[in-house]
Amino acid sequence: MTTTRERGAPARAPAPDSDRAAYRATLLELARADGRVWCLDSDMGGLERQFEAELPGQYVDLGIAEANLITVAAAVASTGVLPFVNTMAAFASARALEQVKIDVAYHALPVRIVGTHSGLSAAHLGPTHHAQQDLAIMRGLPNMTVMTPADPAETVRMVRASAYLPGPVYIRLGRNPTPPVYTDDADFTVGRAVRLRTGGDVTIVAAGALPVRFALDAARRLAAAGIEACVLNMHTIKPLDVAALVEAAETTAGVVTVEDHSVLGGLGGAVAETLAEHRPARVVRVGVGDAFCSRPGSHEEQLAQCGVSRDHVVRAAESVLRGRPDVRISTEQGESP
Template identity: 55%
Template sequence: MNWAELHAGSTRETYRRVLLELARADERIVCVDSDTGGLADTFGAELPLRYINVGIAEAHLLSLSAGLASTGLIPFANTMSAFATARAAEQLRNDVAAAGLSVRIVGSHGGLSAGHYGPTHHAPADLAVLRTMPNLTVLVPADTVETAYAVRASVQLPGPVFIRLGRSPTPLVYREPYPFTVGRAVELAAGNEVTLIATGPLPVGLALAARTSLSRQGISARVLNMHTISPLDEAAVLRAARETAGIVTVEDHLVAGGLGGAVCEAVCAAAPCPVARMGAATAHMDQVGDESELLALAGITEERIVQAAVRLVSPENRRADQRS
């Protein structure tokens, strides 16, 4: 796949193109589908003997994929993130993660990106569930470019991998190649006063926009793209805790259990610092809308990121931190 192709479409569509490219070169790769739409006409049409559609049966999807992995194959199990982490959580934990099998679970519609389907399809707690699973690597690409890197890298990783994707097209974060490494955060912008740590396409975009707004106020903000949630790049987090006044986390997820929770756990243990978490306060939203609209309703906005960062670098906060 050439560089120009990576710029088009959503992370979900890029994943599907890259998966087919990889499967052409590696006969171990099998596509296991839960009737998600699109894969039958692409992967299934070209490689029908390595395409299995189990229907809307997510528990079976993961158990079958575990069986395939136990024979030395590399199954990519496809479903929505809400269903993989709730409906099939037992199979994900017992059959795949605990067994350490090389299943790649690809959960599209992560977070609130299935907002148009309503709350039954929202996945605001998916990362919290995934972080509790043993042996599981959890990847959240920031755009189509990083999606291609993550999918390719996943084939070489030991054990199970979860790749969390969105649905609709999102802006590019990367406009040139870079050395993607699983478990290592990417510093998108340098800064020495406050750190913004984000994960996922729209949150990373919001963090970058907030950095621009902060710079206009004379505040130097570091921006980290945390594309790997587990294992977390604790070294990058602790550097931020020690070198800046505080951290603002930004994610399409609940404030509890996701990126913000992981960052708080890391700094609390080794380098305590103020952490402001930008995430949804409630696990249930009755509203229907696109991801951007629902993020705004949940209070995950550029304006709130800027406000949180300004508070962290304020003299009042610094004095309080010194007293503690």
């Protein structure tokens, strides 16, 4: 078993307390520096006051009309503008899918679609506003880059990095305040996973704020039982870091994926597909089951009801390790959901 080491433990929390706040601040920073950076809004609130006061020529609120929003973004992008589209993940990926596919992705236009309230983070709004399928939809579109940050500091770096990428980008953000994972100076490269914790027994691959936190918490619980888990933050779902996954499959007993998304077609599907082609390995997916979540509860409560929690990650790691004679599994801590 390897010695545990974590990187990116926060020395202090970034000023923004949520991914959305970090995104807004960074978008304003980019727009102040480059007149080609525009915000196209869908009556989301939070950006209009500052943009209209400082940069009225770079802000357009098109209202709750997501299909039209995407078409307008494609139109202005074709003239040299770098538009950031501000809307909910559920509506960007489903209601406006035809426009995203034909108007944006088909022409490989530099439209940055920022989908907020991702996964089950809009818990109280119910299935109409949940985004359980957006990763599967967006990563299936040619030319599309797909990313989701672990905390506000990574959101800042992700938005900056996306501004001048070729082609369209989908950035997936949660709704709620997000505890820090990183220090402000942590590295960020599109398409390259970040190793948050080393370990030689099992690899946990997570994407998004709560999944990364669940992965780190589960790894600490496993470590207390003598099991060392490597934790990878797979912030870029497309293009996926194939080399990091192959290394994980070769150096640990298998891979657990963790996501605030359906187990069908998201991070877990992408990892399983990649390893099936490059280095077959045991993969256990922790994600929302193949069902809508209509029960009441907070974001974490709804995720737990649907199969995503720290306990679920621990049990998945145990499943990967079961049968290895050199690993004794004893991690139970109370009743799991």
